[in-house]
Amino acid sequence: MQPLSNETLLAIAHDYGTPVYVYHAEKIEAQYQQLTHAFQETNTRFFYACKALTNISILKYIGNLGCNMDCSSINEVQLALYAGIPPNRILYTSNGIAFDEIEAAVQEGVHINIDSISNLEKFGKKYGNTYPVGIRLRPNILAGGNLKISTGHDKSKFGIPVDQIAEILNIIQQYNLIIKGLHIHTGSEIKDVSVFVQGITVLFDLIPKFNHLTYIDLGGGFKVPYKENEEGTNIELLAKEVKRAFSAHPNPNGKPLEVWFEPGKYLVSEAGYFITQVNVLKPTSATTFVSVNSGFNHLIRPMFYDAYHRIQNISNPNGKHIHYSVVGNICETDTFAWNRLLNETREGDFLVFYNAGAYGFEMSSNFNSRFKPAEVLVLNGETHLIRKRDSWQDLLKNQIEVL
Ligand code: LLP
Numbered sequence: 001m002q003p004l005s006n007e008t009l010l011a012i013a014h015d016y017g018t019p020v021y022v023y024h025a026e027k028i029e030a031q032y033q034q035l036t037h038a039f040q041e042t043n044t045r046f047f048y049a050c051k052a053l054t055n056i057s058i059l060k061y062i063g064n065l066g067c068n069m070d071c072s073s074i075n076e077v078q079l080a081l082y083a084g085i086p087p088n089r090i091l092y093t094s095n096g097i098a099f100d101e102i103e104a105a106v107q108e109g110v111h112i113n114i115d116s117i118s119n120l121e122k123f124g125k126k127y128g129n130t131y132p133v134g135i136r137l138r139p140n141i142l143a144g145g146n147l148k149i150s151t152g153h154d155k156s157k158f159g160i161p162v163d164q165i166a167e168i169l170n171i172i173q174q175y176n177l178i179i180k181g182l183h184i185h186t187g188s189e190i191k192d193v194s195v196f197v198q199g200i201t202v203l204f205d206l207i208p209k210f211n212h213l214t215y216i217d218l219g220g221g222f223k224v225p226y227k228e229n230e231e232g233t234n235i236e237l238l239a240k241e242v243k244r245a246f247s248a249h250p251n252p253n254g255k256p257l258e259v260w261f262e263p264g265k266y267l268v269s270e271a272g273y274f275i276t277q278v279n280v281l282k283p284t285s286a287t288t289f290v291s292v293n294s295g296f297n298h299l300i301r302p303m304f305y306d307a308y309h310r311i312q313n314i315s316n317p318n319g320k321h322i323h324y325s326v327v328g329n330i331c332e333t334d335t336f337a338w339n340r341l342l343n344e345t346r347e348g349d350f351l352v353f354y355n356a357g358a359y360g361f362e363m364s365s366n367f368n369s370r371f372k373p374a375e376v377l378v379l380n381g382e383t384h385l386i387r388k389r390d391s392w393q394d395l396l397k398n399q400i401e402v403l
Helices: 006-016 025-038 056-064 074-082 099-108 117-127 162-175 193-209 235-247 301-305 392-396
Strands: 020-024 044-049 068-071 090-093 111-114 133-138 179-183 215-217 258-261 272-283 288-292 311-313 321-327 335-343 350-354 374-379 382-387
Touching (some): 006 020, 025 044, 056 068, 056 374, 068 074, 074 090, 099 117, 111 117, 117 162, 133 193, 162 193, 193 235
Parallel strands (some): 020 374, 044 068, 068 090, 111 133, 133 179, 215 258
Antiparallel strands (some): 311 350
């Protein structure tokens, strides 16, 4: 799949203004096809972790591909329903939520993974054996790109620690709960396939303790290549390993277990481009700063996770290579890249951040009372505005003036 060309991106920058997020629909489709193709010999279901990017047009597009939806709040559940995805294709993997959100999810009839003893007990009291449910476990495995995005280790807040299995079983017995699934999510940007195999092994030890399981949910976290020449998770190898693990394992209830995955980044990250324009060039003794019309208010990943995004000057792609430090225009240090080689950059040039589809717009804010960017979808070679840039009214819209 060819990436969007500089010409296409420049035309979008001119037509819609900057900063702007651009998503390439066919790239999302290609990523989804790669997954389904690699896993065609396993009993697998994919749920897009929509926290990565919830624009409603993206949800509809991904839903129409046949992909299911994983949600992390009741509002995401409502968005998925609004996008036309039926409840039996929606999963709510909860984390530390108030019980009334679980009640609302039951009302909608979606799949639910419960992540605390406390909510499991409340669930048992209220629903008993009337609503089969999944349990989110913490496997005590340390994995993921960095500690901020690691979720399965023994100091993580996510899931019920596997060492509390006796308590889980007590509650199940007490309330006659039907547990239909076991879930783990060890983190984001996991390149090493053996981490998933380790997770499967942890779950295999527990499977015999549950009589009604229909699925094992291994969460998301496939790594995508952010840097030049970097490799992502080897999806074919992962599919092979999953198939091998499950065929070697006797089936507990006579029916093959489904394996569920919740990819976020894998589906949308590489489909996304973030275009900014250079405001100011500032040579200093330490570095030459390039200030763009954005900041961590629009793309927080570099400052929050030390994440690397490839950057290119698309309006001078043949200029000679010079080192620059790319920063934003907000009133805090908001370094996107330090001493990065770019084609010669002038004020007014357009810089593109690649791999910006996942957790880019989604984690943006109005800090410094700046507007959130517009979003554009490229579909079948045509561009569509799918979110207007904020306007002045948006800054005031929920405020109540008492003075
Ligand atoms: N399932 C669960 C339960 C999750 O918590 C997450 C991500 C996913 C699936 C999808 O993970 P993915 O395939 O996208 O790695 N904002 C961070 C990433 C945080 C991920 C949070 N949970 C970033 O920009 O790197």
